[in-house]
Amino acid sequence: MRRVVALPPRARTLGDASDAFLAQPDLAASSRRSYEQTLARLRTILGAERPLNLLGAAPLSAAMTDAWSGVAPATWNRHVATVRSFAAWCERQGLVTDSIAVGLERRREPVDRTKAIPYAKLDRLWRRADVGLREQALWRLLYETAGRATEILSLNVEDVDLANRRAVVVSKGGATELLHFQAGAARRLPHLIAGRARGPLFLANRRPAPARYAGHSLRAGLATSAAAEGVPEHAIARQTGHKSLAVLHRYIRTGSLFRGNAAARVGL
Numbered sequence: 001m002r003r004v005v006a007l008p009p010r011a012r013t014l015g016d017a018s019d020a021f022l023a024q025p026d027l028a029a030s031s032r033r034s035y036e037q038t039l040a041r042l043r044t045i046l047g048a049e050r051p052l053n054l055l056g057a058a059p060l061s062a063a064m065t066d067a068w069s070g071v072a073p074a075t076w077n078r079h080v081a082t083v084r085s086f087a088a089w090c091e092r093q094g095l096v097t098d099s100i101a102v103g104l105e106r107r108r109e110p111v112d113r114t115k116a117i118p119y120a121k122l123d124r125l126w127r128r129a130d131v132g133l134r135e136q137a138l139w140r141l142l143y144e145t146a147g148r149a150t151e152i153l154s155l156n157v158e159d160v161d162l163a164n165r166r167a168v169v170v171s172k173g174g175a176t177e178l179l180h181f182q183a184g185a186a187r188r189l190p191h192l193i194a195g196r197a198r199g200p201l202f203l204a205n206r207r208p209a210p211a212r213y214a215g216h217s218l219r220a221g222l223a224t225s226a227a228a229e230g231v232p233e234h235a236i237a238r239q240t241g242h243k244s245l246a247v248l249h250r251y252i253r254t255g256s257l258f259r260g261n262a263a264a265r266v267g268l
Contacts (some may be wrong), residue, residue, distance in 0.1 A: 006100040014055055015048030021089050030173030038082040040065050052095055058104040064104060073107035080104050126184065136201060137188040141167075145179035146240040148172065151180075155201040157193055162186065 018039040022032055045063040046055065060083065068079050080101075087101035122143065126136060137185045142151050150170040159168045181189075192201070 140185040
């Protein structure tokens with residue numbers, strides 16, 4: 001039978017405990033937002049005033065199924081990870097003596113078969129005379145910065161620092177970050193900008209249809225090239241902006257030749 005220790009006054013209920021969990025100063029802003037979405041839904045189903053000594057594994061599992069039984073495996077796994085993290089925190093704080101997340105299992109996610117583009121193939125692509133300047137600059141930036149397609153396509157001219165080979169982007173979590181590019185992009189960008197001082201870096205009548213796929217492939221290409229050359233995972237993650245090595249592993253492909261001096265492009 002699960003036992004519950006005496007709780008501090010402000011952590012006797014699910015609502016108070018989840019508020020304290022979300023208030024941890026070392027939580028990243030993006031993690032806090034994600035955790036808050038999960039815990040807010042559970043508070044609605046279970047009741048924010050529900051005492052922790054009545055929050056057992058069975059009621060929590062039932063609430064999870066009620067809230068997210070029909071979602072994609074990746075979404076389910078994200079919510080499970082949040083609840084496991086919250087449960088572990090409750091144990092560390094002495095709020096419960098047994099895990100309230102017992103029985104919550106991850107679901108198998110479909111294998112991502114997207115292939116990174118080998119560097120030799122990219123090099124041939126960049127040398128083609130029939131590829132436009134805009135596309136060459138975009139592909140070079142996507143590869144050399146390992147940036148997301150939405151970040152690169154959202155760049156304005158004033159965001160690009162040609163002298164220092166870097167660009168200011170707003171990342172997926174809303175933070176402002178610097179992406180560094182190399183000689184390939186540096187040679188093309190002045191021609192693409194063509195004296196403009198402001199406005200979108202990439203001018204087009206409509207968003208390029210394959211941008212999303214190309215962005216993933218090129219982003220995966222740098223991660224794979226660097227891994228093949230023995231670059232440490234933490235250095236690759238620093239360049240790609242991944243906070244989780246588990247997520248980074250989805251971008252590292254095998255089975256092709258990816259050598260292309262990627263170590264230089266991640267600063268090693």
